[in-house]
Amino acid sequence: MLNDVTFGQYYPVRSFVHNMDPRAKIIFVIAYIVAIFLADNFFGLAAVILFLLVAVLLSRVPFGRVLRSVKMILFLVIFTAVLNLFFYAGESAYEPLLQWGIVRITWESVVNTVYLAVRLFLLVLGTSLLTLTTTPVSLTDGLESLLKPLSYIKVPVHELALIMSIALRFIPILIDETNRIVSAQKARGADFDTGGIVKRAKAMIPVLIPLLVSAFRRAEELSDAMDARCYRGSKGRTKYKKLRFTWRDLVGFFYFAALITGVVLLNVYLGGRFEFLAWILN
Amino acid sequence: MQIVAKGLTYTYDAKSPFAAQALRGVDLTIDEGEFFGIIGHTGSGKSTFVQHLNALIRLTGGSLQVGEFDLADKKCDLRALRRRVGMVFQYPEYQLFAETVEKDVEFGLKNFQKELSDADRASAVAEALETVGLDYESVRGQSPFELSGGQKRRVAIAGVIVTKPEVLILDEPAAGLDPLGKKELMELLHAIHGGWCKTVVVVSHDMDEIAENCTRAAVFEKGKVAMCGAPADIFRRADELAEMGLDVPVTARCARILRERGIDVDTNFTCDDFARKVIALWEKGGEGRAQ
Numbered sequence: 001m002l003n004d005v006t007f008g009q010y011y012p013v014r015s016f017v018h019n020m021d022p023r024a025k026i027i028f029v030i031a032y033i034v035a036i037f038l039a040d041n042f043f044g045l046a047a048v049i050l051f052l053l054v055a056v057l058l059s060r061v062p063f064g065r066v067l068r069s070v071k072m073i074l075f076l077v078i079f080t081a082v083l084n085l086f087f088y089a090g091e092s093a094y095e096p097l098l099q100w101g102i103v104r105i106t107w108e109s110v111v112n113t114v115y116l117a118v119r120l121f122l123l124v125l126g127t128s129l130l131t132l133t134t135t136p137v138s139l140t141d142g143l144e145s146l147l148k149p150l151s152y153i154k155v156p157v158h159e160l161a162l163i164m165s166i167a168l169r170f171i172p173i174l175i176d177e178t179n180r181i182v183s184a185q186k187a188r189g190a191d192f193d194t195g196g197i198v199k200r201a202k203a204m205i206p207v208l209i210p211l212l213v214s215a216f217r218r219a220e221e222l223s224d225a226m227d228a229r230c231y232r233g234s235k236g237r238t239k240y241k242k243l244r245f246t247w248r249d250l251v252g253f254f255y256f257a258a259l260i261t262g263v264v265l266l267n268v269y270l271g272g273r274f275e276f277l278a279w280i281l282n
Numbered sequence: 283m284q285i286v287a288k289g290l291t292y293t294y295d296a297k298s299p300f301a302a303q304a305l306r307g308v309d310l311t312i313d314e315g316e317f318f319g320i321i322g323h324t325g326s327g328k329s330t331f332v333q334h335l336n337a338l339i340r341l342t343g344g345s346l347q348v349g350e351f352d353l354a355d356k357k358c359d360l361r362a363l364r365r366r367v368g369m370v371f372q373y374p375e376y377q378l379f380a381e382t383v384e385k386d387v388e389f390g391l392k393n394f395q396k397e398l399s400d401a402d403r404a405s406a407v408a409e410a411l412e413t414v415g416l417d418y419e420s421v422r423g424q425s426p427f428e429l430s431g432g433q434k435r436r437v438a439i440a441g442v443i444v445t446k447p448e449v450l451i452l453d454e455p456a457a458g459l460d461p462l463g464k465k466e467l468m469e470l471l472h473a474i475h476g477g478w479c480k481t482v483v484v485v486s487h488d489m490d491e492i493a494e495n496c497t498r499a500a501v502f503e504k505g506k507v508a509m510c511g512a513p514a515d516i517f518r519r520a521d522e523l524a525e526m527g528l529d530v531p532v533t534a535r536c537a538r539i540l541r542e543r544g545i546d547v548d549t550n551f552t553c554d555d556f557a558r559k560v561i562a563l564w565e566k567g568g569e570g571r572a573q
Contacts, residue, residue, distance in 0.1 A: 012299060183338045184377040187369035188441060189361065189393025209379040
């Protein structure tokens with residue numbers, strides 16, 4: 001039932017990207033997002049796409065797998081794209097392509113819509129590449145290490161990272177548990193697939209209650225187990241897996257520095273998206 | 283209902299890096315009226331197999347006939363099938379959900395037999411609870427979460443047998459129980475086998491449980507049926523079982539030690555039978571051995 005939950009599911013192969021330091025990967029994803037929002041014309045976006053393609057190739061994750069992450073936000077993208085297309089309020093230098101009441105489609109709105117959709121897709125594709133190539137554990141390790149400066153202003157960084165890694169760790173367990181309970185209730189004749197929305201929501205009660213009970217039970221057991229091992233927070237705690245920057249991260253650094261420089265140069269020399277539009281239409 | 287599986291195959295997460303083939307061609311026939319045991323290691327495919335029997339896992343390869351239901355048929359009436367093939371999962375107490383024991387047990391009845399009157403439903407629930415050894419009047423209003431572990435399991439089993447399935451499948455029903463609890467549970471299953479459900483299928487890796495209770499058993503190994511027959515025949519092949527990393531019952535181990543010393547005990551490996559045969563041998567051969 002829940003087998004299609006692929007959101008950021010780690011894809012277990014060995015590759016250049018998998019072997020990078022998680023901290024570096026997090027920083028690179030931020031750099032990548034900055035590049036997406038800096039790019040003000042289609043050449044800039046094309047550059048971002050090209051850099052992403054190379055990164056996917058290096059990660060050895062199949063393209064289909066990366067593209068699947070887009071499915072989740074497809075609705076969001078279409079929704080915002082349609083709103084943008086019909087209700088773009090900006091000034092237009094050209095005759096509207098279509099005018100019908102408050103609905104108005106102009107060249108600018110078309111350009112903007114395509115632009116927005118591509119940006120959103122690129123955002124999701126890039127970030128999902130991060131979770132596809134980084135295990136949840138090393139991702140939280142990386143985050144903890146990056147956020148360490150905040151602990152000087154009394155932010156409980158270690159505890160937050162622990163909460164996050166426990167939450168991530170329990171997702172597959174709870175999915176398994178859900179599947180098992182769903183099967184058990186199906187065996188007792190429960191019907192999850194027919195009826196209206198109210199009936200279906202009601203049908204979930206025999207699944208949700210046992211799931212909640214077992215989540216509490218597991219939480220209790222886990223806290224007991226942690227107590228039994230004398231866990232007492234971050235103080236004096238050492239790491240089994242030490243994070244270390246390697247030559248791969250240096251390559252990545254230059255790679256993304258090149259991307260941002262390239263995008264900025266393209267902006268400067270080729271201008272914004274509307275200047276490009278003017279150039280084509282005239 | 284007779285169960286006939288031919289060439290059953292199943293792969294989890296097919297076409298992904300996590301793909302795992304659980305069944306690699308299972309051929310197995312379970313006749314009506316049997317108390318059938320399924321033995322096997324973790325990951326041998328036994329749970330996957332039994333979940334096929336009431337279509338919780340849909341058939342993807344091979345053929346499976348359960349009574350008059352052909353599971354390869356996409357239009358097979360799942361509701362009717364599941365009503366007649368009951369399934370008790372491992373740790374069934376974790377599926378309890380209702381506010382009261384009565385409401386939990388009648389869940390299946392309300393799904394399968396909507397036409398039942400309140401009085402009929404109440405009497406069916408009472409009967410099921412009495413069968414599993416609980417007092418209807420005293421537990422019906424209690425929250426299932428307040429009961430003890432063993433009682434919870436009984437309530438969960440009552441929730442499955444309340445619809446009187448012809449075939450009852452139990453996945454590791456005694457897991458996590460103490461020896462007395464196990465014994466009581468097996469007695470309960472025998473009581474159900476005699477009256478409520480014609481066929482009982484038990485998945486287990488407790489060999490003593492299989493030897494004591496089953497009329498026939500199958501050993502699963504790497505997604506196939508490695509052996510099938512009466513428990514006595516299976517446990518006579520202790521060496522092969524050991525190769526698969528499986529244990530044999532205590533009685534089979536004792537019989538083996540005796541055989542190494544030149545004493546053959548012809549037994550079906552239940553405790554009772556074994557003890558009686560050994561005593562008989564002792565009384566007969568005691569004098570001879572003394573010389």
